[in-house]
Amino acid sequence: MTEIEDFAGPFWEGLNRNEFRVPSCDDCGTVVFPPGPICPECGSDELTWGEIDPVGTLHSVTQQHRTPPGFDSPIVLGMIDLDAGPRLLSPIDAEYEQLSIGDRVRIEAVDYDFAFDRGPRADDPFFTAVVVDDV
Numbered sequence: 841m842t843e844i845e846d847f848a849g850p851f852w853e854g855l856n857r858n859e860f861r862v863p864s865c866d867d868c869g870t871v872v873f874p875p876g877p878i879c880p881e882c883g884s885d886e887l888t889w890g891e892i893d894p895v896g897t898l899h900s901v902t903q904q905h906r907t908p909p910g911f912d913s914p915i916v917l918g919m920i921d922l923d924a925g926p927r928l929l930s931p932i933d934a935e936y937e938q939l940s941i942g943d944r945v946r947i948e949a950v951d952y953d954f955a956f957d958r959g960p961r962a963d964d965p966f967f968t969a970v971v972v973d974d975v
């Protein structure tokens with residue numbers, strides 16, 4: 841039987857400590873998010889996990905009124921360009937009307953307290969973005 845490797849395991853272990861751990865490519869330096877087994881830029885499988893400061897800039901923002909199970913409704917979602925390189929989709933803990941493209945944000949771990957079965961991630965936190973002024 842083939843074992844399925846948990847490529848994202850160190851990410852969730854880090855989030856449990858409010859650390860944002862991601863793999864970086866040993867060959868070209870790309871920070872890989874979401875975590876995966878190969879570098880999406882050069883195809884290398886030589887990746888090393890490390891912690892980054894998850895601050896970045898709001899690239900786009902929307903408010904969804906019909907959301908998947910396990911998420912607030914409505915929910916504010918943003919595409920965030922992390923200073924370390926990756927662009928990620930994240931909930932944002934802010935009022936939609938208060939946000940502007942270019943706002944500085946930080947990703948933080950938050951308790952996941954919805955009655956939704958996340959399977960092996962059931963005991964892990966989730967993450968959200970908060971607006972920060974000083975970075």
Ligand SMILES: [Zn+2]
Pocket residue numbers: 865866867868869870879880881882883884
């Ligand atoms: Zn690479």
